[in-house]
Amino acid sequence: MKMIVCIKQVLDPEAPPASFKIDPLSHKMVLPAGIPPVISSFDECALEAALRIKDTTGGKVTVLSLGTGLLRNVVKKPLAMGADNLVLLEDEAFDGGDSWSTAYALSRAIKKIGSFDLIFCGRQADDWDAGQVGSGLAELLDLPSITVAKKIDITKDKARVERITDGGHEVVEVDLPALITVSSELGPPRYTTLEGIMTANQKETTILKPTDIGVEASQVGASGRRIDLQKIFQPIREGNCEFIVGESLEEAGANLAMELRKAKIL
Amino acid sequence: MSEYNNIMVYTEVAGEALSALSIELLGCGRKLADDLGQDLCAVLVGTKVSSLAQAAITYGADKVYLVDDPLLKDYQSDSYVSVLEKAVTQAMPQILILGQTAVGRDLAPRLSFRLGTAAVLDCVQLTIDPDSKLLLQTKPVYGGNALAIYTCKSYPQIATVRANVMSHLEPNTSRQGEVIIIEAALDPSAVRTRILEKVPESIEGIKLEDAKVMVSGGRGIGDADGFKHLEELAGLLKGAVGATRPSCDNGWVPSTRQIGLTGKIVTPDLYIAVAISGASQHLSGISGSNTIVAINKDPDANIFKEAHFGIVGDWKKVLPAFTTKLKEILSRA
Numbered sequence: 001m002k003m004i005v006c007i008k009q010v011l012d013p014e015a016p017p018a019s020f021k022i023d024p025l026s027h028k029m030v031l032p033a034g035i036p037p038v039i040s041s042f043d044e045c046a047l048e049a050a051l052r053i054k055d056t057t058g059g060k061v062t063v064l065s066l067g068t069g070l071l072r073n074v075v076k077k078p079l080a081m082g083a084d085n086l087v088l089l090e091d092e093a094f095d096g097g098d099s100w101s102t103a104y105a106l107s108r109a110i111k112k113i114g115s116f117d118l119i120f121c122g123r124q125a126d127d128w129d130a131g132q133v134g135s136g137l138a139e140l141l142d143l144p145s146i147t148v149a150k151k152i153d154i155t156k157d158k159a160r161v162e163r164i165t166d167g168g169h170e171v172v173e174v175d176l177p178a179l180i181t182v183s184s185e186l187g188p189p190r191y192t193t194l195e196g197i198m199t200a201n202q203k204e205t206t207i208l209k210p211t212d213i214g215v216e217a218s219q220v221g222a223s224g225r226r227i228d229l230q231k232i233f234q235p236i237r238e239g240n241c242e243f244i245v246g247e248s249l250e251e252a253g254a255n256l257a258m259e260l261r262k263a264k265i266l
Numbered sequence: 267m268s269e270y271n272n273i274m275v276y277t278e279v280a281g282e283a284l285s286a287l288s289i290e291l292l293g294c295g296r297k298l299a300d301d302l303g304q305d306l307c308a309v310l311v312g313t314k315v316s317s318l319a320q321a322a323i324t325y326g327a328d329k330v331y332l333v334d335d336p337l338l339k340d341y342q343s344d345s346y347v348s349v350l351e352k353a354v355t356q357a358m359p360q361i362l363i364l365g366q367t368a369v370g371r372d373l374a375p376r377l378s379f380r381l382g383t384a385a386v387l388d389c390v391q392l393t394i395d396p397d398s399k400l401l402l403q404t405k406p407v408y409g410g411n412a413l414a415i416y417t418c419k420s421y422p423q424i425a426t427v428r429a430n431v432m433s434h435l436e437p438n439t440s441r442q443g444e445v446i447i448i449e450a451a452l453d454p455s456a457v458r459t460r461i462l463e464k465v466p467e468s469i470e471g472i473k474l475e476d477a478k479v480m481v482s483g484g485r486g487i488g489d490a491d492g493f494k495h496l497e498e499l500a501g502l503l504k505g506a507v508g509a510t511r512p513s514c515d516n517g518w519v520p521s522t523r524q525i526g527l528t529g530k531i532v533t534p535d536l537y538i539a540v541a542i543s544g545a546s547q548h549l550s551g552i553s554g555s556n557t558i559v560a561i562n563k564d565p566d567a568n569i570f571k572e573a574h575f576g577i578v579g580d581w582k583k584v585l586p587a588f589t590t591k592l593k594e595i596l597s598r599a
């Protein structure tokens with residue numbers, strides 16, 4: 001089973017909400033120095049899905065990441081978790097892309113990587129929450145896609161996938177090769193082990209530039225965008241909470257009940 | 267791009283009727299169409315759905331593109347993308363609006379790549395820029411820590427819209443409209459996925475989306491047992507129990523109870539958040555609540571910025587006393 005997992009380095013989405021600030025010059029979201037970036041959480045779930053298949057049926061897991069300023073200890077984490085090799089699309093030309101230009105560059109890189117049975121992506125990235133690269137990539141590669149999966153079983157040349165729907169889930173079967181996007185309902189991704197970290201550095205990392213995947217710099221990154229960001233702003237939360245107190249916490253709890261009654265909320 | 271000249275809404279069917287969200291989208295589409303002086307089209311896809319075309323007209327559509335075929339019984343990316351591609355090619359809309367549902371978030375991106383245009387998902391506001399006449403698509407980004415406004419460089423401009431943010435029109439049964447039938451002409455072998463089974467959520471009690479009162483627990487609840495206290499309170503108030511992602515990921519409650527950006531979006535009269543920090547991704551799912559009550563031991567927890575009433579302290583002390591007092595009050599009433 002040859003698997004490719006697409007991962008993205010993002011600002012830590014779990015950083016305290018008040019620490020997210022928009023840089024007035026670049027119009028980009030920034031976090032204070034000292035809060036390091038992470039792999040987008042759904043991408044880690046996608047990786048976990050691939051590693052579980054590798055655990056049971058064997059196979060090779062290639063991790064593909066596009067970006068600039070990729071920190072090695074971040075993007076190499078998948079290697080420490082058990083992936084086999086890393087391919088980085090790392091070039092200034094890839095910066096500032098949207099779903100279209102990112103999916104386009106990834107599709108070209110995947111053609112370069114060659115044969116595969118399964119491609120995994122996270123359902124959406126933790127930064128822009130766009131939720132389109134997986135489906136777009138499948139369309140560009142003319143693959144069947146199943147989105148927002150929570151369980152994947154492989155039988156020979158088929159995948160049987162539990163896909164989350166609005167009222168529950170459905171079990172969908174697809175012939176391989178196929179593309180699957182993964183959600184957190186899959187269950188938490190594994191931790192890295194010390195042994196994993198030790199071997200990560202011996203695993204192969206390849207860096208690809210636009211010319212390596214046969215694209216013009218004008219087709220990728222900001223130049224390849226199909227949507228324009230007109231504005232980004234932070235909603236102001238007023239914060240007008242009425243704090244209920246009491247002699248003890250128990251009394252505060254009872255007071256809360258009376259307060260809600262008084263306000264005709266209950 | 268002038269050959270593109272109307273607004274199209276993709277309507278979904280829930281049971282025997284148009285879904286509530288589809289009716290909201292028709293209301294939103296009607297407004298955009300009036301702003302631009304254009305027609306509003308609905309596209310209705312499925313098996314034995316033709317009787318719903320009139321409903322789309324009643325809620326604001328001027329035209330309905332109807333694709334009714336036995337192969338369209340269930341949503342599958344391959345069949346629905348190809349049918350929508352046909353409808354768009356025939357109707358040439360400037361704007362195509364879908365719901366942010368399991369269907370919409372799968373269909374919109376794949377369709378936009380097929381058509382060579384672009385989509386913006388999970389919008390909370392759609393307006394027309396008075397100068398450029400382009401669609402301004404507002405959506406939460408960074409898990410709700412910011413809002414972004416996008417425009418699309420090509421037609422149709424595709425957007426999916428979150429539930430409960432648009433208002434529907436009053437139905438007008440005297441409205442007239444045209445129904446245009448499109449043949450699906452699907453090749454079954456071109457549908458590369460097969461649905462083996464549909465498993466409905468096993469919901470005990472009230473559906474989260476319908477609950478008037480919600481009691482939700484976060485990581486600070488600590489274990490599955492802790493949720494029993496929340497269930498007791500929810501039972502007393504005829505409400506439902508919800509949870510944050512960590513509570514679901516830890517298996518304390520089923521993942522179908524997750525509230526937030528990637529869980530369910532709820533709009534109860536009263537939302538009681540217990541041991542929840544108030545991450546933006548969670549707040550995204552509850553900001554439509556009338557009243558939010560928070561119990562958290564950390565006075566600086568972000569949830570207090572969103573809450574109307576709060577208690578700073580250990581929920582294990584606060585909640586049982588709150589429940590007991592409520593029982594007393596309710597038994598008196």
Ligand SMILES: Cc1cc2nc3c(=O)[nH]c(=O)nc-3n(C[C@H](O)[C@H](O)[C@H](O)COP(=O)(O)OP(=O)(O)OC[C@H]3O[C@@H](n4cnc5c(N)ncnc54)[C@H](O)[C@@H]3O)c2cc1C
Nearest residue numbers: 013484485486510511526527528529541542543563580581
């Ligand atoms: C892309 C993305 C999507 C996400 N989608 C969702 C989503 O849909 N829904 C969601 O909920 N999360 C979502 N998350 C996760 C989100 O970022 C937060 O991690 C999560 O909401 C935090 O949950 P929590 O408040 O339970 O946990 P924590 O943030 O760990 O907060 C626990 C709180 O409990 C309090 N506490 C602890 N013990 C006690 C006690 N004894 N008494 C009182 N208070 C106590 C603490 O003070 C703390 O504030 C998403 C994350 C990402 C990156």
